[in-house]
Amino acid sequence: MTCPLPVRSWLTPGRWTRSSTRSRTSAWPPLRYSTKISTRLSLTACVRWAPTFKEERLMATPAKHALLSASAAHRWLKCTAAPTYEMQFPPKTSEYAEEGTLAHSICELYARKKFTVMSTRKFNSELKKLQEHPLYKPEMLTTAESYVLYLYGVCMRYEGMPHVNMEVRVDLSDYVPQGFGTCDCIIIGGDTLHITDYKHGQGVVVEAEGNPQMMLYALGALKRYTPVFGDKIKRVSMAIVQPRVTQDVKECEMTVDELLAWGENVVKPAAQKAFNGEGEFCAGAHCKFCRGRDVCPARAKLNTALEDFKDCITPDKAQNPLDPAARKVLGLPPVLTDAEVGDLLTRGANLVEWYEGLRSYALQAILDGKEIPGYKVVEGRSVRAFRDTDAALQKLMDSGFDKAVIYDYEPKTLAQLEKIVGAKRFAELLGDQIVKPKGKATLTDEKDPRAAYSSAVVDFAGVVQDG
Ligand code: SF4
Structure with missing residues (x-):
């Protein structure tokens, strides 16, 4: 059987020493490590050699x-x-997806710089190429730093030297026909295999707990590394780094036996x-x-089964809990309970999302020349504008209107001024002049990562009035 780690990982410990020296002189952006981490050896010195970028990239090309x-x-x-x-619908690539791919490449480059031997010159030249991409944003450097800082912290949890591998192609075909995947980073040491996935998107908060993508990757990683580590690996931990949403990395852990049982009993069938x-x-x-999704009959059936609403709260009861007469018999108050409101809100949200999707499908279909009975596309509201604003206003002034009547004199916004002055100088000059009013109370679902709104009622909840 072929060893999935390059032979040199076991034969060239000298690399660790050399790369340690290089890491001190590298152009690595300054990171704030915890005292515990900074007092330890440079990680590059204690991590075993991983496959090179080129090797893994070639393997990772599906x-x-x-x-x-x-x-x-x-x-x-x-x-x-x-x-x-889904096969009948052509895959679409969005700008968000392309942006995510670019951010991944930058993360990978930063990780290679940290964990493998890479000259500063090579790093800078590769980074420069990536920065020339039209979708590049400076924020991608910060998110890549967060990603690598997390990986560094994980390595420090191991007693001995962990193996660190980036962009690892894994074979999932034992469980999923023709299945494969690419893990952003796999770290193995002691009895634990750790998988990290970087997510650049902000729209959906991704959880590590019960995440089937991560669990499948873990199955593939076990297949790849078991020939080397045998049954030493007993635990699998999985992490999602999503720095644009939260600095808290989502992690979860399971035993290898639990993972294998899930693969056999849930995934395979x-x-x-x-x-x-x-x-x-x-x-x-x-x-x-x-x-x-927009034209799926099964989804339409679910969302048009409005009659189900009446059974949604206590389907086990013979009486309809939304029937005012039945509520008394069921011991329910004459108005909806807060629990019922929460349940109906969740169901309503799915309905609204489905309906909006259906509308956008119909709009595009009509624009493409199809007919949707009962609907047509019209021009939306538009706002009048001058063809040439300067010329129009000049004409007014030439006709005798005073400039002060025509123009409003307004300062630039706080954000514009901060950009002009520079964040540091701006904070020095005006830090004590800035107030941040409380945002408008907005209802959202409990998974939203923002802290819960604190209203006066909530603040004083539980306070007993004197007298
Ligand atoms: S039910 Fe949902 S997931 Fe299944 S095909 Fe329809 S839209 Fe897709």
Whole structure:
């Protein structure tokens, strides 16, 4: 059997010493490590050599797209009909996806600089190329720093030298026909295999707990590294780094036995069904990124089953809890309880999202020349504007109108002034002049990472009035 680690990882410990020296002279951006970390040896000196960028990149290039991708596993594990159904819709690439790919490349470059031997010159020249991309944003450097800082911290948790591998292609075909994936970073040491996935998106908060993409990657990583580490690996930990949403890295851990059981009992049967085109439709929250969601009959059925609303709260009871007469019999108050309101809000949100998707599909269909009975596309409201503002205003002044009547004299915004003055100088000069009023109270679901709004009622909840 071929060893999945390059032979030199075991034979050239001298590399660790050399790379340690290089890391001190590198152009690595300054990072604020905790005292515990900074007092330890440079990590580059204690991490075993990982495959080079070129080797891993070549391995990571998929020959074709798999029908059952790991990133869509949360969908096809629930709706086994989705992969075959989605084939009729061409895959779309968005600017967000391209931006994410670029951010990943920068993260990878930073990680290679930290954990492998790479000259500052090479690092700078590769970074420069990436920065020339039209979607490049300076924020990507900060997020890459957060990513590498996290990886560094994980390595420091190990007693001995962990193996660090970036952009590792893993084979998932033991569980998912033709399945493969690419792990952003795999760290192995002691009895633990740690997988980290970087997410650049902000729209959806990704959890590590119960994340099937990560669990599939972990299965693939076990397959790849078990020939080397044997049964030494007992635990698998998985992490999601999503620095644009939160600095708190989401982590979860499970035993290898639990993971293997999930692969056998949950993944294998669902993947076989989905791959053979024998799956069943099942609509739900997982429809969000399905390519055919707007015109999926199963999703439409779920969302048009408005009659189900009446059974949604206490379906086990014979009496309809939304029937005013029945509420007394059921011991419910005459108005909706807060629990009922929460449940209806969740159901309503899915309905609104589905309806908006349907509207945008219909708009595009009509623009493409199709007919949607009962609907047409019209011009929306537009605002009048001068063809040439300066020329128009000059004409007014030439006609005798005073400039003070025509122009409003307004200062630049706080953000514009901060940009002109520079953040540091701005804070020195005007730090004590800035106030941040409380934002407007906004209802959102409990998974939103922002801190809960603190109103006076909440602040004083539990305070007993004297007298
Ligand atoms: S929209 Fe939902 S129910 Fe329809 S195929 Fe996609 S995942 Fe399945």
